[in-house]
Amino acid sequence: MSGHELKVEGLSVRYGQASALSDVTITARGGTVTALVGPNGAGKSSLLLAAYGSVPATGTVYLDGTDITRLRPVARARAGISIVPQGRQLFPHLDVADNLRVMAELLRLPGSAVDDALDRFPILRKRVRSLAGVLSGGEQQMLVVSRALMSSPKVLLLDEMMTGLAPLIVQELARSVTSLAREGVAVLLAEPALGVLRRVVDRGYVLVRGEVVAQVDDGGSALDEAYSTAIGIEQPKDLRPAGR
Numbered sequence: 001m002s003g004h005e006l007k008v009e010g011l012s013v014r015y016g017q018a019s020a021l022s023d024v025t026i027t028a029r030g031g032t033v034t035a036l037v038g039p040n041g042a043g044k045s046s047l048l049l050a051a052y053g054s055v056p057a058t059g060t061v062y063l064d065g066t067d068i069t070r071l072r073p074v075a076r077a078r079a080g081i082s083i084v085p086q087g088r089q090l091f092p093h094l095d096v097a098d099n100l101r102v103m104a105e106l107l108r109l110p111g112s113a114v115d116d117a118l119d120r121f122p123i124l125r126k127r128v129r130s131l132a133g134v135l136s137g138g139e140q141q142m143l144v145v146s147r148a149l150m151s152s153p154k155v156l157l158l159d160e161m162m163t164g165l166a167p168l169i170v171q172e173l174a175r176s177v178t179s180l181a182r183e184g185v186a187v188l189l190a191e192p193a194l195g196v197l198r199r200v201v202d203r204g205y206v207l208v209r210g211e212v213v214a215q216v217d218d219g220g221s222a223l224d225e226a227y228s229t230a231i232g233i234e235q236p237k238d239l240r241p242a243g244r
């Protein structure tokens with residue numbers, strides 16, 4: 001199968017007078033892992049949130065060729081878009097099972113969805129009665145990823161999924177992400193640096209100050225190089241002594 005496709009076209013996001021994202025067009029396709037790299041404040045989160053519908057934006061969002069721009073976030077989730085937001089956003093005072101149940105109810109999924117989600121990572125089954133707030137960072141991230149996959153999404157948006165996690169956890173999550181992409185899910189991950197993810201990324205975009213400055217279709221290492229080049233070009237301007 002060729003897989004699902006997310007396309008954002010001419011997407012712009014403003015917060016008051018400040019522009020966070022300016023006329024960005026990108027595509028993520030199933031069968032590949034697409035990355036969005038850029039320094040802090042480049043607009044990565046804004047792009048993912050706008051694709052999910054949770055920040056106001058102009059431009060168009062297509063899911064498998066259908067314009068979903070007018071759909072609200074829950075409707076986009078039901079249509080097949082899932083997000084792992086930066087900062088995880090779990091309910092710390094609910095246990096693992098209840099965190100999953102909340103999503104199941106929101107998306108009107110069958111009760112078996114919670115069980116399936118618990119089975120995705122063995123550690124979740126072991127921690128089923130633990131409060132989400134006392135889980136380790138890696139366990140929390142597995143819970144969030146598992147929650148995002150409950151709806152069997154067509155598109156998976158991952159915002160800084162790897163930040164602060166131990167290398168072994170990163171590898172386990174990276175393996176999951178790769179196999180989802182191979183199953184046809186359009187995976188779009190945003191990271192300030194690719195690190196070991198370089199190996200699983202097939203293609204991607206470099207975002208600087210709200211604009212795409214490079215597109216790379218031949219792997220994570222090439223994307224990393226394009227990123228360094230882009231930042232290198234940016235640096236002289238930033239390092240210029242004040243007043244010149």
Ligand SMILES: Nc1ncnc2c1ncn2[C@@H]1O[C@H](COP(=O)(O)OP(=O)(O)OP(=O)(O)O)[C@@H](O)[C@H]1O
Nearest residue numbers: 015019020038039040041042043044045046047192
């Ligand atoms: N809710 C908000 N209100 C005002 N400005 C915001 C808001 N969210 C983000 N911004 C600003 O928009 C710009 C883009 O931020 P965004 O979080 O999308 O970038 P990012 O690449 O994801 O950065 P980070 O890696 O730090 O999350 C930044 O200048 C940021 O300060």
